[in-house]
Amino acid sequence: MSDPYWPDVECIPYRGPDCEDALAYHYYDADHILLGQSMRDHLRVAVCYWHSLCWPGDDVFGDGTFARPWHGGGAPMELAERKLAVAFELFSKLDVPFFTFHDRDLAPEGKSHVETRTQLDHMLELAEVEMARTGVGLLWGTANLFGHPRYAAGAATNPDPEVFAVAAHQVLHALEATHRLGGANYVLWGGREGYDTLLNTDMRRELDQLGRFMQLVVEHKHRIGFQGTLLIEPKPMEPTKHQYDFDSAAVHAFLAQNGLEEEIKLNIEVNHATLAGHSFQHEIEYAIANDLFGSVDLNRGDPQLGWDTDQFPCDVGEATLALHAILRAGGLGSGGFNFDAKLRRQSIAPDDLLHAHIGGIDTLARGLRSAVCLLEDGVLEGCTLERYRGWEAQLGHDILSGALDLARLADLVEQQGLDPQPVSGRQEQIENQISRYLR
Numbered sequence: 001m002s003d004p005y006w007p008d009v010e011c012i013p014y015r016g017p018d019c020e021d022a023l024a025y026h027y028y029d030a031d032h033i034l035l036g037q038s039m040r041d042h043l044r045v046a047v048c049y050w051h052s053l054c055w056p057g058d059d060v061f062g063d064g065t066f067a068r069p070w071h072g073g074g075a076p077m078e079l080a081e082r083k084l085a086v087a088f089e090l091f092s093k094l095d096v097p098f099f100t101f102h103d104r105d106l107a108p109e110g111k112s113h114v115e116t117r118t119q120l121d122h123m124l125e126l127a128e129v130e131m132a133r134t135g136v137g138l139l140w141g142t143a144n145l146f147g148h149p150r151y152a153a154g155a156a157t158n159p160d161p162e163v164f165a166v167a168a169h170q171v172l173h174a175l176e177a178t179h180r181l182g183g184a185n186y187v188l189w190g191g192r193e194g195y196d197t198l199l200n201t202d203m204r205r206e207l208d209q210l211g212r213f214m215q216l217v218v219e220h221k222h223r224i225g226f227q228g229t230l231l232i233e234p235k236p237m238e239p240t241k242h243q244y245d246f247d248s249a250a251v252h253a254f255l256a257q258n259g260l261e262e263e264i265k266l267n268i269e270v271n272h273a274t275l276a277g278h279s280f281q282h283e284i285e286y287a288i289a290n291d292l293f294g295s296v297d298l299n300r301g302d303p304q305l306g307w308d309t310d311q312f313p314c315d316v317g318e319a320t321l322a323l324h325a326i327l328r329a330g331g332l333g334s335g336g337f338n339f340d341a342k343l344r345r346q347s348i349a350p351d352d353l354l355h356a357h358i359g360g361i362d363t364l365a366r367g368l369r370s371a372v373c374l375l376e377d378g379v380l381e382g383c384t385l386e387r388y389r390g391w392e393a394q395l396g397h398d399i400l401s402g403a404l405d406l407a408r409l410a411d412l413v414e415q416q417g418l419d420p421q422p423v424s425g426r427q428e429q430i431e432n433q434i435s436r437y438l439r
């Protein structure tokens with residue numbers, strides 16, 4: 001057992017909004033019941049392994065700034081074991097129910113495929129012990145199909161079928177690892193499934209390869225009896241110029257084309273929505289409207305920077321609207337809220353990692369409290385129902401049921417002298433109302 005990284009910190013308690021202690025939750029009261037369910041079960045918070053434990057704080061211009069003791073000064077597997085101990089110290093001190101990981105976060109790649117698999121197996125054994133000891137569960141696992149140079153031209157969409165095969169080997173083991181740890185979901189993020197230039201890209205071929213890859217994953221999921229949900233995480237670009245999983249709508253079309261709509265749902269990330277030119281709420285609403293909602297990565301971007309800054313969330317209004325939509329649709333199901341979020345490079349003190357998560361989780365908790373109040377008072381339901389009321393009457397029914405064709409509809413307009421009048425959309429009034437509900 002290595003030394004604790006935060007020796008002076010106990011489990012972060014809930015202290016309420018008036019407490020001055022920064023190492024406490026001010027809004028996230030895990031056992032507090034809202035709409036018949038605890039905040040813990042409503043939010044299903046997860047901490048991610050890769051940014052919080054693995055990332056050294058480097059960027060395209062500079063080296064790592066964090067100097068974590070488990071990042072150097074030992075053999076790779078020894079460091080992986082130290083990292084695992086700190087990871088579970090972090091998860092349990094934050095009192096979160098879940099974590100998320102890529103295969104390579106847990107165990108480094110070995111000199112051969114067999115060694116890689118053996119190393120992952122060893123770390124899974126240790127992770128099982130830590131999960132049993134702390135009660136922390138796995139929200140989802142995934143495979144890193146973008147870091148290794150072999151994936152520079154994509155994994156499933158690579159022009160070389162041998163790369164496809166190696167990616168398949170990797171996903172098989174990451175999926176089985178997720179199954180072994182009792183994961184609630186398995187995520188596929190197509191970080192390099194796209195192109196840098198169209199000049200040498202056969203788009204049709206690459207999309208077919210991606211479709212085949214997903215079918216293989218679905219088949220294997222059923223073969224091993226994994227009950228979790230498969231999720232694709234849309235992102236429009238970065239690292240490549242264009243990624244095929246551009247946004248929820250693009251993934252929807254891809255799933256429909258490959259007969260996978262019943263098999264794969266979506267993991268929606270706030271800043272991926274922004275990068276695609278949408279709001280987070282749009283992506284959530286699109287997924288729900290098409291029965292594709294799965295889970296959320298809650299990290300945000302920066303309004304001035306056009307890349308994926310992966311910042312911890314701090315916008316209560318945004319969290320409120322997302323939670324309102326999710327609650328109205330029946331809740332998260334097997335999904336959760338994952339903090340796929342990075343500290344800023346200057347946040348080098350060990351407790352910065354705690355403050356970042358506390359702030360993010362409290363933002364989410366405030367969003368939940370506000371969304372529950374909005375729902376209980378039916379604020380948005382009321383005005384939305386009113387807006388579409390005409391569709392409940394005879395004309396609306398006849399249009400949608402197919403009772404009227406285009407010609408009969410046109411006749412009816414003349415016969416009845418229809419003269420619909422514009423009505424106010426009342427946007428500002430609704431915005432004011434929402435702002436009064438923010439807790």
Ligand code: XUL
Binds near residue numbers: 102187
């Ligand atoms: C990258 C991203 C990934 C996925 C998992 O932008 O969000 O970390 O969440 O591979």
Ligand code: CO
Binds near residue numbers: 233269297340
């Ligand atoms: Co993500």
